[in-house]
Amino acid sequence: xxxxxxTIGWLGVLGLVGVxxxxxxxxxxxxxLIIALQILVKAAMxxxxxxxxxxxxxxxxxxxxxxxxxxxxxVAVIGLxxxxxxxxxxxxxxxxxxxxxxx
Amino acid sequence: MVRALLLALAIVFAIQALRTNRLLPSTxxxxxLSAMVxxxxxxxxxxxxxxxxxxxxxxxVTVLFVFAISVAGDEALSARPLIPTLVAIGLPVAAIVxxxxxxxxxxxxxxxxxxxxxxxxxxxxxxxxxxVQxVLIFAGVLGLVGLxxxxxxxxxxxxxxxxxxxxDRDLRAIQQRVxxxxxxxxxx
Numbered sequence: 001x002x003x004x005x006x007t008i009g010w011l012g013v014l015g016l017v018g019v020x021x022x023x024x025x026x027x028x029x030x031x032x033l034i035i036a037l038q039i040l041v042k043a044a045m046x047x048x049x050x051x052x053x054x055x056x057x058x059x060x061x062x063x064x065x066x067x068x069x070x071x072x073x074x075v076a077v078i079g080l081x082x083x084x085x086x087x088x089x090x091x092x093x094x095x096x097x098x099x100x101x102x103x
Numbered sequence: 104m105v106r107a108l109l110l111a112l113a114i115v116f117a118i119q120a121l122r123t124n125r126l127l128p129s130t131x132x133x134x135x136l137s138a139m140v141x142x143x144x145x146x147x148x149x150x151x152x153x154x155x156x157x158x159x160x161x162x163x164v165t166v167l168f169v170f171a172i173s174v175a176g177d178e179a180l181s182a183r184p185l186i187p188t189l190v191a192i193g194l195p196v197a198a199i200v201x202x203x204x205x206x207x208x209x210x211x212x213x214x215x216x217x218x219x220x221x222x223x224x225x226x227x228x229x230x231x232x233x234x235v236q237x238v239l240i241f242a243g244v245l246g247l248v249g250l251x252x253x254x255x256x257x258x259x260x261x262x263x264x265x266x267x268x269x270x271d272r273d274l275r276a277i278q279q280r281v282x283x284x285x286x287x288x289x290x291x
């Protein structure tokens with residue numbers, strides 16, 4: 001396999017996806033889960049821009065990445081607000097404590 | 104070479120963001136990752152998105168995380184994962200192998216397509232995306248306000264009666280203070 005700049009980019013994206021997926025599976029802190037989600041979205045954005053570079057359509061990929069940035073920020077905001085409320089009601093950020101919710 | 108270095112740094116920052124026990128350093132590693140990704144965007148020719156990523160990803164989102172950590176507290180949990188370590192490592196490895204087979208088999212387009220330009224691509228071709236973005240921002244703001252609003256106990260009486268009762272309580276407290284000061288004066 002020859003290591004062209006595009007291949008190096010894809011390998012970097014795969015590395016970021018792997019780290020983020022491990023974080024989503026293994027981490028127990030709610031805020032850290034949102035951080036893992038952020039890493040995953042950054043890998044997806046990088047893949048979009050790399051795809052744009054490979055197909056010579058960087059501007060189109062930029063407009064898609066801008067949408068992803070907005071959606072990602074809203075997800076982070078809602079996720080953090082939920083984490084703060086869970087901390088207020090349960091006194092912990094551990095996701096194991098969420099299984100004790102009633103109702 | 105520069106791209107490989109930036110990607111290696113980005114992966115190291117991502118690992119550190121998840122490996123650190125405390126939340127605040129973790130957030131700062133995430134901001135570093137955002138900065139690396141935005142430099143990569145700039146290097147790939149996506150200059151507008153690079154600026155947006157640097158200001159939103161490394162700036163706004165970091166501030167939001169720091170705010171949430173200051174409210175929720177920086178509690179350090181043990182690093183022991185919920186699921187077996189073998190599964191936690193095996194599943195991501197399987198996912199990136201499958202993704203790698205798909206992604207690495209792609210070859211770059213031979214002939215450059217005619218590019219309309221970022222402004223035309225965003226405002227002309229992706230108009231629906233912009234409407235979705237506006238709706239998302241409104242939904243985000245409304246969700247944030249709803250989630251962070253303090254819950255108050257329902258009033259027993261009507262609002263006017265509550266205000267009158269509060270005013271009476273304040274008046275009684277003032278009268279009590281005046282009587283106390285008069286007593287002290289007569290004693291002295």
